[in-house]
Amino acid sequence: MKKVLIITYYWPPAGGSGVQRWLKFTKYLPKYNWKPIIYTPENPYFDLQDEALLNDIPNEAEVWKIPIWEPYALKDKMFGKGSSSQSAGVITNKKSLKNKLLNWVRGNLFIPDPKIYWVKPSVKVLHKKILEEGIEHIITTGPPHSMHLIGLGLKKIIPNLKWIADFRDPWSELDLLNEFQLNNSSRKKHKDLEREVLQSADVALTVSETWVEDLKALGANKVKLITNGYDVDDFELKPKTNDKFIIGHYGLLNHLRNPKNLWKSLANLCAKNSEFNTRLEIHLSGNIDNEVLNEIASYPQLKEKVKQLGYLSHAQVLHQYNEADLLLLLLFNSKSGVGNYPGKIFEYFAAQKPILAFGPKESDVQKLIEKTNIGKFFSYEETKFENDILLLFKNEKIFDFKMKENFSREKLTHDLVILLNTLD
Numbered sequence: 001m002k003k004v005l006i007i008t009y010y011w012p013p014a015g016g017s018g019v020q021r022w023l024k025f026t027k028y029l030p031k032y033n034w035k036p037i038i039y040t041p042e043n044p045y046f047d048l049q050d051e052a053l054l055n056d057i058p059n060e061a062e063v064w065k066i067p068i069w070e071p072y073a074l075k076d077k078m079f080g081k082g083s084s085s086q087s088a089g090v091i092t093n094k095k096s097l098k099n100k101l102l103n104w105v106r107g108n109l110f111i112p113d114p115k116i117y118w119v120k121p122s123v124k125v126l127h128k129k130i131l132e133e134g135i136e137h138i139i140t141t142g143p144p145h146s147m148h149l150i151g152l153g154l155k156k157i158i159p160n161l162k163w164i165a166d167f168r169d170p171w172s173e174l175d176l177l178n179e180f181q182l183n184n185s186s187r188k189k190h191k192d193l194e195r196e197v198l199q200s201a202d203v204a205l206t207v208s209e210t211w212v213e214d215l216k217a218l219g220a221n222k223v224k225l226i227t228n229g230y231d232v233d234d235f236e237l238k239p240k241t242n243d244k245f246i247i248g249h250y251g252l253l254n255h256l257r258n259p260k261n262l263w264k265s266l267a268n269l270c271a272k273n274s275e276f277n278t279r280l281e282i283h284l285s286g287n288i289d290n291e292v293l294n295e296i297a298s299y300p301q302l303k304e305k306v307k308q309l310g311y312l313s314h315a316q317v318l319h320q321y322n323e324a325d326l327l328l329l330l331l332f333n334s335k336s337g338v339g340n341y342p343g344k345i346f347e348y349f350a351a352q353k354p355i356l357a358f359g360p361k362e363s364d365v366q367k368l369i370e371k372t373n374i375g376k377f378f379s380y381e382e383t384k385f386e387n388d389i390l391l392l393f394k395n396e397k398i399f400d401f402k403m404k405e406n407f408s409r410e411k412l413t414h415d416l417v418i419l420l421n422t423l424d
Contacts (some may be wrong), residue, residue: 001035004137007147011040012054028413030060041068068118107180111189115146123153141166148197162423165201175334195219208364210339226415228343229407230350238322248283248324250317255291257330259358261383267299285309321351331359333380338363349404373400
């Protein structure tokens with residue numbers, strides 16, 4: 001059995017199926033005669049872990065861990081630990097002086113991210129273990145993009161190492177970098193490090209058609225596409241056990257993805273249709289920005305219709321899919337949103353529930369939804385989608401869920417194995 005070393009920060013993962021990407025690859029790799037070895041921090045700085053997902057780790061897999069030091073610990077001592085510490089660090093839309101300072105420090109002093117201090121010790125440890133274990137293939141997955149710098153360090157001292165750099169999100173072109181108030185020097189450093197990774201890796205792997213072209217433009221020598229997907233084993237489709245019309249979003253929802261026109265339209269429908277008003281519920285789980293909650297609560301018709309479910313395990317999220325009638329998919333209304341396939345879109349495919357998506361026009365998600373006929377896509381500026389919602393409310397089938405088998409985790413792992421085998 002061939003060995004492949006997978007360098008990742010999130011293990012066990014929590015959150016959406018994008019973060020679960022390498023857990024699911026790990027699950028199916030042994031079927032194709034590849035032994036996965038996971039390298040991950042012993043003490044990562046994120047609070048929420050879904051231990052149930054560890055059941056997906058095959059017996060053939062190994063997990064290597066060493067401690068990591070991150071400057072968030074210093075921030076916590078000085079300012080206290082924020083409620084969203086497990087997310088992207090200190091990103092916030094609250095314009096206090098403290099938050100502006102923290103964002104500036106995060107963006108300009110820790111490049112590409114606060115995991116940078118794990119790079120040198122990891123290269124030292126892994127150099128020795130790779131030689132001892134006879135490992136010829138490594139995969140780094142980011143964000144955090146410091147994982148790619150570990151791969152870069154190893155490639156420099158073991159030139160024959162076959163290296164796949166997996167970009168689950170953009171690096172230098174990620175819109176959220178703007179929140180960090182980067183100076184010109186910092187932005188250049190991001191771009192220079194990214195270019196070096198892209199030109200040194202044997203393959204840059206990413207998750208959408210747009211990002212394939214973006215990575216080529218940024219200097220990658222070879223780029224391949226393997227999307228995220230869904231795991232058939234996770235899903236047990238069951239009929240609804242309630243008579244409510246549930247519109248659900250399960251996962252982080254920040255101020256940058258607030259579908260304001262949707263809330264207005266739902267309030268209008270409630271005012272015009274008494275049955276809709278009686279049956280509507282809006283289910284939200286995970287970390288929800290107060291700006292979103294306040295926007296919904298500003299409509300008297302919706303104020304009592306929101307159910308905040310808190311943190312849900314992956315298994316609990318899948319249960320919620322069965323209870324929902326319409327699943328929300330909310331992209332960043334930005335350049336990165338054009339190429340972003342949120343991991344949950346593929347789980348929506350498997351749940352066979354219609355999608356109501358919002359994002360930038362001509363995005364990869366819009367094209368995929370239209371190709372698979374699994375939902376409706378609108379820009380955040382559009383307002384005319386009340387009829388589509390009413391058709392679903394009346395239980396009129398308008399979608400046929402084509403092509404969902406193309407995105408099963410097992411099939412996608414087979415694609416990864418083909419790529420690994422071509423590097424020999």
